[in-house]
Amino acid sequence: MDMLLDRPRLRRLMTDGNHRVLLLQAGAGAGKSVLLRQMAEDAGARVCTALHPQQADLEGGMLFWDLPRKARSLRLSDAVIDNAERIVIACRPQQKVTGLARAKLHGGCRVLLAEDLSFNDEDLITLPPQTQRAVLETYAGWPAFLRLALGDGEDDGSLVDYCREALFDHLTPGDMAALSLWLKAPDQPVPAIAATLMPPRLLAEPDRYPVLVETLRRASGESLAAYVSPTALKDIASTLEQSGQVLAAMNLLLDHGLEAQAAAILERADGRDLIYRSSLAEFQDIVLRFSHESVAENETILFAICRALMKQGELHRVRHLLSKHLGLDYLDPMKVLVKGSRFSFAARTFRLNLMISEDLTPNDAMIERLAEFMADYPLGEHGKWAAYYNALLEFEIRRRNFREAEAAAARALIYLKKMGGQPLLEFFIHLHQTVLRLMSGDALLARKAAQDARVRLEQVPHPADAEFRMLRLAEACLDYEVGRQRALLQFVQNEFEEFAAAEIWPSLMQFALHYAAQALIDHFPMGVRPGFLDGLWIHLSDGLQFHAMMEIRTAIAYQNAGRWREAAATLSAIRMPMGKHWIDSAVEDLTRFSRRDEIAYVMAWFREAVHLWTPRPYLARQLEALIANPKVTHRERVALEIWLGYTAHQRRETAAARSHLLSALESAHRLGCHGVLSEERLFLSPLLESRTLRAFVETSVGVRSALAIFTSSLNSPHARALKGGLSQREAQMLQLAAGGLSNKRIAATLNISEVTVKYHLGNLYRKLGCNRRAEALRAAMALGWIS
Structure with missing residues (x-):
């Protein structure tokens, strides 16, 4: 390349008397050595390549010194400096020349960097236009690639080899890894090591030079693959870890049998919580590579594997692993969470998470125990506090303490923000809020939570198919609440199977089962048969207590189909602390029910009582007692008001019927939970057929809006x-x-x-x-x- 292109603009610097020292300082390929030789020829001198120049290397008072590329730190002797009128040195940025301070201070110094040495239009003026474009637009003006632009040089393989041997020869394994990461994602900030190697134009606009980037990417990949020593591999893994590529670092170490080092990285990355910042499939593939010996010796690995299995809905395997490695008493949460427990803090926090998947509903004593356990949390551990409040959120939803659940959600979000934000975990909190608000009957607030959930989920950098499926279900349920049922039915038919096979926390599954069952009941009312909802829960673990709920939903389907005898038989077969006869006579006790299945069970029996209507004078009192129960949701209260209106209408108590009907419709409109009106059309439709009742309630604008949605739901494609x-x-x-x-x-x-x-x-x-x-x-x- 040395005689192919004259560079007069740079060679003229030799005649500039304003500096005694001229440094040509740039990475390999910048044309330093060629320019140095041209300057030496102009001065009638030769180039010195020795490690330690002597006075004999001065010609005409000039020293042209091309530092050997393997050298790192060299010093010019005082004798050479004192006798040199001009010193021109070609070196790389990482090379250091000492002894020049006095010459620079008194004689001046000029430094030509990579930007100055890159070709510009003036340098290329003697070349054909097509070649000029190739030099500047394909090879970023880097002198080393001039022959390629001229079509007279190396093939792609030789260019890759050149990059490996000339550009990357001095890099440490860690530097090589940093450079490789940047070349894979050049839109990221430029690492310091790249700034000393790459053509400046490439660094400024990497997207403009895809050929060059791909060549460098291949070269860096081959260089990394050549490292096999444990020391080099640890250096590379450290760089990957610092760059946020934790799973890649672990994978590299596990590929070479360095399990202890991979486990250390897993511990520094918060172990099982790493799953929330990674692709589930990638996380699972890597943590499952640890040997049985490592799992037995390291709790972090054990809990990470259990977390991955829980994501797949493999609760039985998780419980088996934990009992095998931690003992059978680990399966008893009271023994694990008790103060002074033999279990580590990590084991106790994981037990809290496991309680969620096991569908345990803590009583007041357990909640108090959890509060005591919380006192051990370090104040600065925002992630642990967020996880605690996330667990508390789930427990309070199960306990039907919706106000306390909202407070727990707010606190979890506060701690996640203190961590700097965790999009996936924030998504789960907002999805929890969507679920609890829809379950309690406030669809308007639920819609806001679902919007927040979508914003957070779209910020997650890795694939989140299962989470998007959860979000689609929530959004379909919101559509159902405003009379649009199609999306929910399609979800049940096409996606519910995959949804149920993944890790689903119980309150979400309860929510999903309610809406999914209703979609089937609405569209297939005469197809009810024993087990017709099997497809909704066949993939659930036996440890999840949804059997009673499914039977209750089946009974309601029978009721809607007019098959009341079969509905009663289904309800009678469910094991509950109370039976039909007890429910028939209960009044005050109805205000104290708190468990989700018990309330649903009682309401299913009262639904039958309302339909059959016997002269039971205290039926209205029973329904009012349920309305007064603080654990009954807004949604359930709307249904109860409709039933009260229906029973009053049956007794020809028009004023009471009007009052209850108006209250139900106004509540449904205010909360946006119109779905319950469709669900209770068995009782609502006869009320609205009464001109007297309808004329009275239609005086309210909100009621007219609610009735429009209700009428639309009755005029569904199925009905048409x-x-x-x-x-x-x-x-x-x-x-x-x-x-x-x-x-x-x-x-x-x-x-x-x-x-x-x-x-x-x-x-x-x-x-x-x-x-x-x-x-x-x-x-x-x-x-x-x-x-």
Whole structure:
């Protein structure tokens, strides 16, 4: 390259008398040595490449010194400096030359850096325009690549080798890792080591030079792969860890059998909590690589593996691992959380998390024990405090202490913000708020929480498929509350199976089961059969206590279908501390129920009592007692008010019926929980058929809005299909076919044979005047029977 391009603008600096010392200081490939030789030729001198120049190396009072690239720190002797009129030195940024201070101070010094040595338009004026563009636009003006721009040089492989041998030869393994990380994501801040190596134009605008970036990326990857010594690997892993690439650092160490060092990184990264800052699949793949010996010796690894398994819904495996390594008494939370427990602080905090997945509902004594345990938390450990309040949030939702749950959520968010923000954990808190507000019946506030949840989840830098699925469910339930049921039905048909197979905390599952069951009840009312909701909970662990809830929802489905005897049989078979006869006579005790299933169970029986209406003078008092129960949600109170209105209407007490109906509709409008009106249409529709009652309540603007949404829900595509002449079974077939289900899947969903499915579909096609499924779906869409 030395005679290919003259650089007069730089060579003229030799005639500039304003400096005695001229330093050409830049990384490899900047053309320092070539320029030095050209300057020496102009002066009629030669270039010195010795480690220690002597007076004999001076020619005409000038020293042209090209430092050997392996040298790090060199010194010019006083004799050479005293006899040199001009000193020109070519060196790299990491090389240091001492002894020049006096010459620089008295004679002046000029330093040419990489920016000065890069080619510019003036340097390239003698080259063809196409070559000029290649030098500047492809190779960032870096002199070392001039031959490539001229089409007379190395191939890609040789260029990679050049970068490895010339650019990266002096880098430590850690520096090499830092440079490699930047080359993979050049939009990130430039590391210090890159600033000493790379062409300045490349550093300023890496996106403009993809060829050069890819070459450097390949070279850095090959250089990193060449390191195999434990010391080098630890250096690389340390750099990866400091750059936030914790899983990559652990993976590298585990690849080479350095488990102890990988475990140390896991501990510094807060162990099991690392899962919230990482891709679940990547986290799981890496922590499961630790040997059984490491798991037995290191609690951090044990809890990280358990956290990964819990994310998959593998609660049984988690309990087995923990009892195996920590003892059977670890499965008793009271023994773990008691003051003076033999278990470590980490083990106790993990037990708190495990209680959530086990669907344990703490009593007051347990909550007090948790408060005592909380006193051991270090004040500066914001992450631990956030986790504590997150657990408390879940427990208070189960205890139906919604105000306390909101307070716990607010405190958890405060501590997460003190940590500098954790998008995924903040998402979970906002999703919790969405769930508890919808469960309590305040859909308007729930919508705000769901919006906050989406904002946080979209900030998560790694894939979060399971979390987005949770969010889609919450948003579908919000749509359901304003009369749009399609999204919820589609979620139940297409995504619920994957949703239930992952780690789902119990309050979210309770919430999901309520809405999912209602979607099925609304769309398949005559298809009720024992176990018709099996698909909603078949993937749940036996440790989760949802069986009673599922049976209650099945009983309600029977009630909506008018099959009251089967509903009563289903409710009677559920194991509960109280039975039907006790409920029939209870009044004051109804104000003190607190458990979720007990309240739902009691209300299911009262739903039957309201429908059957016997001359029981205290039925209204019983319903009012439930309304007075502080654990009953706003949503449940709306249903109770509707029932009170219905019973009053049956007794021909018009004033009372008006009052209760108006209260129910105004509450539903104020809270935005219109879904409960659709759920209770069995009782609400007869009330609204009364002109006297309807005329009275429609004087309220809010009530008219609520009734519009209610009427819209009754005029659903399913309802229109029935009015259009389809049977219940044919309407079911149409909805399932519109959801993309095959004949086999439809048969499994409805517990019928494929032959029966084909028979009903044949009837459906005949009524629509079609011969194929696609034609039938288009026709049904045009009729508004599907959306």
